[in-house]
Amino acid sequence: MSWSPRVVAFLCKWCSGAAAETAGVMRLRYDPSVTPVIVPCTGRVTPAMILTALLNGADGVLVGGCHTPNDCHYVAGNFKAFKRVYMVKKLLQQAGIEPERVRIEWISATEAPKLARVVSEFVEEIRRLGPLGGRRA
Amino acid sequence: MGEYGLLSALDPITLVEGVARVVIVTSSDGGDVRALYQIMEFRGFEKLAQGRHVEDMPRIVSTICGFCSWSHHLVSGKAVDAVFGRKPPARAELTRILVNHIQILDSHLLHFAFIGLPDLALWGEKQRDITKLLAKSPEVASAALKTRTVLKRLEKRLVGKIQQGPVVVPGGVARGLTREDLGELEKALRDVSGAFNTLYKFFEERVVESELFKRLLESEEFTVRCYSMGLVRGSALEHYDGALRVVDSKGRVVHELASPAEYTSVIGEALVEWNHAALPYYKLAGFKFPDEESTIMVGPLARLNVAEKVPGERASWEYKRLLEAAGGKPVSNVALYHWARLVETIHSLEALEEMTRDSRLLEGEVASFTGTPSSRGVGAVEAPRGVLIHDYSVAEDFTVARARIITPTTINNTSINTNLSRVSARLVREVKSSGRPSPETVSLLESIVRSYDPCNSCATHCVRIGGEVITTSFTIVVLNERGDVLWRG
């Protein structure tokens, strides 16, 4: 039984989520190993959500939001997300878990090709890193 | 070494801080009998220190011990100061000295009231503790409880909590004391002194004058002839900052380090696989355990051996009385640890009284921010139980790369073993002949350990190695060479 990476992507509905929709409409191909979770804003994503995903089978977590500094529909939710993700990555590193397993990217609604590229690259990175092994709740 | 079997153990020991047991080891031919005081817990502070912000260490290491948290807290502060190259301003230094005295007072009174006094006053009884003392001598027991209430209120006021209260920041203290704080201190000292006098009188009349005590003072089981080590300022008793002095079993000064950072020239550590703690020993003598001559004793009795005088009128007088009862210096009978704690209690009470009038505590900066940092910092202090050393090495970002912690109870471990070993031959005989040790022998073992007031949590910041199943806490377990339980009590 060969392993294939499982990635959870928290995408904000205004930008990255919309890009994902468009990518679908445009029939852009990207790695299907990703489970998208649409959130109103990346500012909604808590560190606990990221770690819970990793603890429940995800080998990597992608967070997709609106471009800084000005695109966030709620003004600065993306900045909050950026800082929180950064802290989570520092925590992972200190605990001996690859911080590359968590990534945050800015992808606007009109950047469907970028979404496809980012997802595929990220999944490839996770494939390279191997399984996380966090399959306990 | 030949084949050794475990024989008796007091497992776990009651009325000591933390968890420890006594294991008695005999060689398979029964010829060589030794007692080993084993610390049972395993928490690994040297490891968990790695990667920490060094300035967080004082608050972290205070959890090594909850009887003497401020000793670790303050000595850690000194090590951190040394890392940053900062010298605390006078106000901060005095505040720390004040807290150190409160720590000593608190710890000595806690031990004396709850452990020492019941141990001696209820000798021969099955249960020697404060609840029995409450029944027999209620006014003494309630004086003991009173000291706790008063000290608790004082500690909450001055440092926020009854243990683990934070005081130290790099180069100083977190806050300066106020006039109201000193007023509260003054009141508390009056209340504590009153209660203390009741305990002191009881000790005088019921313990010192007793046949039992006189017998203990002459007993070989309570005697140990080894090095004593402690801080001195000039030649006076000192608890916060001074030179590290070592005297031998004849009382001659063999070493005096002006800077505790040089402790490695005097103290070595040996890792033996029958203990959780790496055992400090006097390096220049080499590790000669079980030979008592290379062991070092620390704590109240050792401090009174290395000092030539005790500051404070009443304390000084009490010191002379103790030396008279002991027949001179160096004092080698560990039953006198209890009395030595009283001398130090009086000393700290007098010192604190004086400090309530020291206006330098009320004015000036609380911390210094200037200094040239270095990659290593060492601090030494006298904790209630003896010399305590913290030694930190840091990376460039001031996170801890390495921490070394030498606690008084680990230093005393080998002298405790020496005293216990004097009883162990008798215990082995009793178990072999009647299947169990006599109550007197058990009492003796317990009292020996309790005299030292060991702080097992401090001593167990270290290691543990695998072995057989023995329960924790001070009970007696007797095993044969194969490890079968012969008797458990």
Add this chain to the structure above:
Amino acid sequence: MLRLAVLPGAVCGGCDVALASLGERLLELLKHYEVVYWPTVVDRKLSDLLKLDSVDVLIHMGGISVEEEAELAREISSRARVKVSFGTCSVYGDIPGLNSLYTPEEVYEAIASQVDARIRSERLGLPRPIEYSAYTDIVEPEVLAPGCPPDELVLDQLFELLVKYAETGRLEARLVLLGDSESLCNKCPRNPKTSKVVVPGIKRLYEVRLDENKCFLEQGVLCMGPATRAICDHSCVRVNYPCTGCGGPVEWGSDAGLSAMSAVASALMADMEKAVLEPGLVGELDEVRDVVGSFYRYTLRKSLIYKLKKARSSGE
């Protein structure tokens, strides 16, 4: 007369001091309870405790660091009607839990590498090393009394609970978490109340003069107040030291470290994000060299990151 037993695991002694600080109220408790075991204070032996087939209340303190502590905790707990997990070591693991990310061998090596001599001797019966745990990892207690050590508020509540239990035989809930169900910020004397807290940057304790009135976060000093249960009257803050989080999370089961990280991250330069942008934010966040020690000092053993690390090392 009900039976009360106090059982230590891997302790520091502070919880004994805290329990003893009940002072005269101990005498009140002694009217309802017989203390059948409390090794630091009462001279009754473990063998006596083991002869009893039941105790009414067990107060457990300390962490679980050796096999024997685990066995004893389980055994006595199985004979106890009400189990109280007393002190943050027992409830959450506390500071020794910082070793949770290491193996016992790695911990041993930190000491062994520093000694001057190693003397081997024959096997001399020492307890088997086990992975460090909180008491709550091996037993499900009815009452949780956090604090390092538990402070007056929790002690008051525990005392009331024990008296009520002696009188009625009942507890108020299946699981009682002592303290108040809110974060320390709510009633903190430094809470600015009228404005949002903005963390201007992150300063290490060695580079800041601590103001005695201002919210620590507003001074750029890490404070665990936002993520810590109100189990005290702001003991540390009142003496001008930031909260380090010894009370654990506000609710049982939450991850206090992640809550605190999230709070600090959100508030960091919240008024200047668009000016400093990601590099400026990273510059400040990188001032925290030790995320684990800053945010998980007392609760690492119960954290999601610990669970993840554990799952990973056992999965591979």
